Amino acid sequence: MKARWDIFCSVVDNYGDIGVTWRLARQLVAEHDCGVRLWVDDLRAFERMCPEIDVQVHQQWQEGVDVRYWPSDWPATDAADVVIAAFACQLPPDYMEAMAARERTPLWMNLDYLSAEDWVVGCHGLPSVKFKGVQKYFFFPGFRPGTGGLLREAGLLEQREAFQQDAAARQQFLQALGVSPAAGARLMSLFAYENTGLASWLDVLAADGRATHLLVPEGRILGDVQRWLGVESLKTGDVHRRDGLTVQVLPFVRQEQYDRLLWCCDFNAVRGEDSFVRAQWAGRPLLWHIYRQDEDIHLDKLDAFLELYTEGLSPAAKTALVSLWQAWNADGNMAHSWKMLLEHWPEVTANAEKWALEQGSRTDLATALVQFYVNWI
Numbered sequence: 001m002k003a004r005w006d007i008f009c010s011v012v013d014n015y016g017d018i019g020v021t022w023r024l025a026r027q028l029v030a031e032h033d034c035g036v037r038l039w040v041d042d043l044r045a046f047e048r049m050c051p052e053i054d055v056q057v058h059q060q061w062q063e064g065v066d067v068r069y070w071p072s073d074w075p076a077t078d079a080a081d082v083v084i085a086a087f088a089c090q091l092p093p094d095y096m097e098a099m100a101a102r103e104r105t106p107l108w109m110n111l112d113y114l115s116a117e118d119w120v121v122g123c124h125g126l127p128s129v130k131f132k133g134v135q136k137y138f139f140f141p142g143f144r145p146g147t148g149g150l151l152r153e154a155g156l157l158e159q160r161e162a163f164q165q166d167a168a169a170r171q172q173f174l175q176a177l178g179v180s181p182a183a184g185a186r187l188m189s190l191f192a193y194e195n196t197g198l199a200s201w202l203d204v205l206a207a208d209g210r211a212t213h214l215l216v217p218e219g220r221i222l223g224d225v226q227r228w229l230g231v232e233s234l235k236t237g238d239v240h241r242r243d244g245l246t247v248q249v250l251p252f253v254r255q256e257q258y259d260r261l262l263w264c265c266d267f268n269a270v271r272g273e274d275s276f277v278r279a280q281w282a283g284r285p286l287l288w289h290i291y292r293q294d295e296d297i298h299l300d301k302l303d304a305f306l307e308l309y310t311e312g313l314s315p316a317a318k319t320a321l322v323s324l325w326q327a328w329n330a331d332g333n334m335a336h337s338w339k340m341l342l343e344h345w346p347e348v349t350a351n352a353e354k355w356a357l358e359q360g361s362r363t364d365l366a367t368a369l370v371q372f373y374v375n376w377i
């Protein structure tokens with residue numbers, strides 16, 4: 001009999017919570033033959049990356065996943081064999097009672113935030129709290145051996161490589177989005193939170209001898225782009241030129257399309273958690289806008305990742321990359337570190353590909369979850 005999984009997703013803000021759980025749910029169905037219910041408390045956020053979602057409907061099938069609206073008045077529901085609370089969300093109390101009432105208690109896991117810090121290895125898989133005999137476990141994604149790994153669908157890197165080698169497919173994809181970069185232009189994408197350091201970066205891109213075509217999906221950074229351009233409004237489809245820099249606003253597209261967009265670009269600025277991982281699979285240099293946390297604890301996460309990611313770089317290339325990422329995450333001036341990075345472009349590009357292949361050789365997160373369950377029973 002198929003194992004039944006319940007994944008709970010509470011959308012706290014932005015799109016990372018639903019982005020990660022939607023990806024995981026689909027992969028468990030498609031590659032591991034699991035029966036998955038995905039409980040989501042905000043279908044509007046979901047609709048942005050999966051336009052087929054009907055926000056009025058409380059139960060619907062999407063790509064083999066049983067998508068359920070998670071209402072505040074929880075309906076009586078049987079508990080599944082495996083229960084995943086994403087990002088430490090609190091399960092409905094009645095559902096917890098249903099877990100405890102099962103003859104065979106379910107495997108209950110907290111799917112945690114992604115971090116490259118070394119303590120994650122020691123905490124991954126440990127028991128957490130217990131509720132009436134139902135034990136909860138910590139499950140940590142990560143980059144290091146001994147963690148739960150990263151979300152990566154089967155064959156993803158092969159698909160990405162084939163796409164990157166197929167100029168016609170790339171051109172067709174970009175044209176469908178209305179993107180036609182000038183020959184020789186550097187193609188870049190920008191997905192980030194508000195950042196006052198952006199102006200200094202756009203200044204230096206505009207002044208560069210090589211043209212840049214910057215694709216900006218609709219989102220929180222648009223206000224800073226608009227201020228720099230000095231225009232009254234910015235909307236999807238708008239294209240503005242300032243010297244060597246072309247800025248184009250794109251719609252928020254479905255996850256598969258966003259992947260392809262990242263694969264097309266020479267450089268990707270990403271944020272949060274899921275887009276950060278997807279940019280790594282693109283095998284191209286990237287810039288991470290990390291989600292800001294109280295007492296600046298996100299900066300430890302940033303440093304931990306940089307330490308791993310830059311291990312194979314020469315000292316000069318490492319300095320350039322680290323200073324660029326640190327400037328970006330401090331709303332700092334980007335001009336100097338960007339110019340430095342350009343001097344090491346071939347090296348950071350090769351490193352991005354090497355990193356993707358290295359990480360891609362590890363067990364992916366969905367498989368690791370299934371293995372955890374198999375070992376537990």
Ligand code: TRH
Pocket residue numbers: 012013014015016017018019020048049087191217251252253254255256258271272273274275276291
């Ligand atoms: O949206 P994010 O900032 O999400 C978060 C939240 O801030 C959350 O609180 C935090 O816990 C978490 O990050 C770590 O960034 P993220 O994670 O990259 O999620 C964005 C999702 O949107 C990702 O799945 C990719 C997807 N996406 C599209 O599907 N289409 C698009 O056009 C774009 C730009 C993104």
